[in-house]
Amino acid sequence: MDEQPRLMHSHGVGMAGHPGLAQHMQDGTAGTDGEGRKQDIGDILQQIMTITDQSLDEAQARKHALNCHRMKPALFNVLCEIKEKTVLSIRGAQEEEPPDPQLMRLDNMLLAEGVAGPEKGGGSAAAAAAAAATGGVGADNSAEHSDYRAKLTQIRQIYHTELEKYEQACNEFTTHVMNLLREQSRTRPISPKEIERMVGIIHRKFSSIQMQLKQSTCEAVMILRSRFLDARRKRRNFNKQATEILNEYFYSHLSNPYPSEEAKEELAKKCSITVSQVTRINKATYLDCVVSNWFGNKRIRYKKNIGKFQEEANMYAARTAVTATSVSAHGSQANSPSTPNSAGSAGSFNMSNSGDLFMSVQSLNGDSYQGGQVGANIQSQVDTLRHVISQTGGYSDSLAASQMYSPQAINTNGGWQDAPTPSSVTSPTEGPGSVHSDTSN
DNA sequence: CAGAATGATTTCAG
DNA sequence: CTGAAATCATTCTG
Secondary structure, X not given: OOHHHHHHHHHHHHHOOOHHHHXXXXXXXXXXXXXXXXXXXXXXXXXXXXHHHOOHHHHHHHHHHHHHOOOHHHHHHHHHHHHHHHOHHHHOOOXXXXXXXXXXXXXXXXXXXOOOOOOOOOOOHHHHHHHHHHOOOOHHHHHHHHHHHHHHHHHHHHHHHHHHHHHHHHHHHHHHHHHHHHXXXXXXXXXXXXXXXXXXXXXXXXXXXXXXXXXXXXXXXXXXHHHHHOHHHHOOOOOHHHHHHHHHHHHHOOOOOOOOHHHHHHHXXXXXXXXXXXXXXXXXOHHHHHHHHHHHHHHHHHHHXXXXXXXXHHHHHHHHHHHHHHHHHHOOOOOOOOOOOOOOHHHHHOOOOHHHHHHHHHHHOOOOOOHXXXXXXHHHHHHHHHHHHHHHOOOOHXXXXXXXXXXXXXXXXXXXXXXXXXXXXXXXXXXXXXXXXXXXX
């Protein structure tokens, strides 16, 4: 309020020449001379300047009187104009800033997660992603997903009620301030533009609060997502049969354990992996991805500790061998019920007398797997083999045994890639049930 | 419950 | 883009 007198002082003289004021003067003071007008204006200014020194009641009464004064509109216009020129123009430049990129990101994310978009948007991106990630959704998954959706809906509801609350509060506050300013505009120069500006400031303040809300909502959604959709957390071990099938392929293609795309597909199909753990959904097929994961893990872990996998290797090799022998023995169908795709790939071990060797190994392993079929003559070979192994020197029995199966394909660098002639060792007795022969590309 | 096993992801190189 | 290697996080096992 105290800026008015100052304004009056600084511009007092020039104001007389103001068109609006002059017009009013002409209209309202027709007939009086210049001295009278000056007297009039001086009087009003005096009253305004001293209004703050008066008691509240007095000031109120004076205010009312001034409001009703015939010169009031003219004075008010002038004051507004001066204020516009002196104050408002200074910070008039920072209008219409571009939308905050951070806010846009948050908005986009909330939209994508199905929090912000249209109501009942059950097919939100997140849900879609979840559905895609889980492929053929089993009963267990659907339960988890409904839980996820419920939580998401909860977040969504909280977000919307909070947003609504903020908007309501913003509107209330805005109207309140606008009313206040309109009220004040009767006694001090407040232009509509100024009110507009004030509204803008209020909105910006509230939108920054909204941004915080959006941010924490995003965080909540991310946490929810990671909790429910992170595949790592949802790891399920493959069932025994699937592992067996994969292992069988692995050990029968030990020289080049890199299944082709088709082989992977076939394996995945055979394993009937009901994958719930794939997040690389941009892959061609998630089943392939699972098989790839498995082979990747297997290769690295096998290579890291061949000794540890020896028994397993023996077992699968024996199995394959038995199947192979059974093929050669019967000269026909070789499909073992438990090893549907094992037939014929024994050759990948790159051994000329693979049949005998495998059988020996099977016995060596002490596994009773199909032992009856193998025959008693195998046992004698085991002893011979043991003897030979013990003479190789430098290795323990078990490690020496491991040397027979695995490693011929693994060079000193540890790579399979440089393994000698993987494709040339394809078994001649490939059976009808085999997945894909070890063609290595 | 600790440690092993294991499926998935990340990082990096070719 | 693929695979190796390292790592994470979960599940299994004794």
